[in-house]
Amino acid sequence: MPTTGDLAEDLAAAVGDSEIFAVYQPQVSLESGSIVAAEALCRWRHPRFGDIDPATMIGVAERSGVIHALGRRMLDECLDTLDxxxxxxxxxxxxxxxxPLQFEDESFAEHVEGEFTRxxxxxxxxxxxxxxxxxxVHDDAVLTQLHLLREVGVEFSLAGSGEASASPALLRSLPVAEVKLPGELVRAAERPAPASLRDQVEVAHAHGLRVVAEGIETLTHLDIAVELGCDRAQGFLIRQPHPEIVFP
Structure with missing residues (x-):
């Protein structure tokens, strides 16, 4: 098994080549059934160790400082995809x-702004x-970056915790446009949808935010997302992540 040190060195070298790539998982509108977006997921195919677990990769990147180069690589690839x-x-x-470490780079927002304009x-x-x-809310520098990026045209999505909905105070403090309902909560739910999930969706909608249900793997999961009033859904039932960026 590779050590963290080995992976850190290898990851730094891999950022610039084809070992690092993005796969895309579509999001569909639950109103129209049409694809409206896709999430880009970073993957690392190590020449000796095969596919590295994404959580392991991100942990290594954050501890070693490679996260800035990796994040820039993914951002540029996503912008090319949009083109x-x-x-x-x-x-x-x-x-x-x-x-969160990417926001420590003071040039991050500037780079995004430049790419949006170009x-x-x-x-x-x-x-x-x-x-x-x-x-x-406890870091003025991070919050400033978030608001600058929103002014540029970037939207923000707040990932769910798998435990409870984001508090109204947090939603008011962040310039977010979307909340994601964790897949583990959706998959564990039974019909009728539990009040705890309904509350999460209602809180988000009360703040004018759209809600994306993740981890949709069966028709029952999809029915629950519709019953809850979610706006979008993604998961293996809809499409598995794939390197191809054009979906029918």
């Missing part, structure tokens, strides 16, 4: 996970998915 989609007439948005991207076409444990 490709636009070229085929697909007016979709792309979501990508960001680490490429002529539409507002809301790029979504940064924030971890549920991000607490920028």
């Amino acid at each position: 490709d989609w636009r070229g085929t007439g697909r007016d979709w948005s792309v979501a990508v996970n960001v680490s 490429r002529g991207l539409a507002r809301g076409s790029l979504v940064f998915e924030l971890p549920h444990d991000l607490r920028p």
Whole structure:
């Protein structure tokens, strides 16, 4: 088994080549049934150890400082993807996970702003998915970056914790446009949908946010997402993540 040190060194070298790549999982509108967005998921295919678990990869990247280069690589790939989609007439948005550490880079927002301007991207076409444990209300520098990026046209999605909904105070403090309902909660639910899930959706909608149900693997899961009033859904039932960026 590789050590963390080995992986850190290998990851730094891999960021610039084809070992690192994105796969895309579509999101569908539960109103129209059409694809409206896709989430970009980072993958690492190590030449000796095979596919590295994404959580392991991100942990190594954050501890070693490679997260900034890795995040920039994923961002640029997502922006290229948006250009490709636009070229085929697909007016979709792309979501990508960001680490709180990326906001420590003072040039991060500046780079995104420059790319938005250069490429002529539409507002809301790029979504940064924030971890549920991000607490920028206690970090003025992070909150400033978030608001600058929102002004540029980036939207933010708040990942669910798998335990409880984001508090109204947190939703008011963050410039988010979307909340994600964790797949483990949706898959564990039985019909009729439990009040705890209904509360999460109602709180989000009360703040004018859309709700995406993750982890949809069966028709029952999809029925629960519809019953809850979620706006979008993604999961293996709809489509598994795939490197191809154009979906029928």
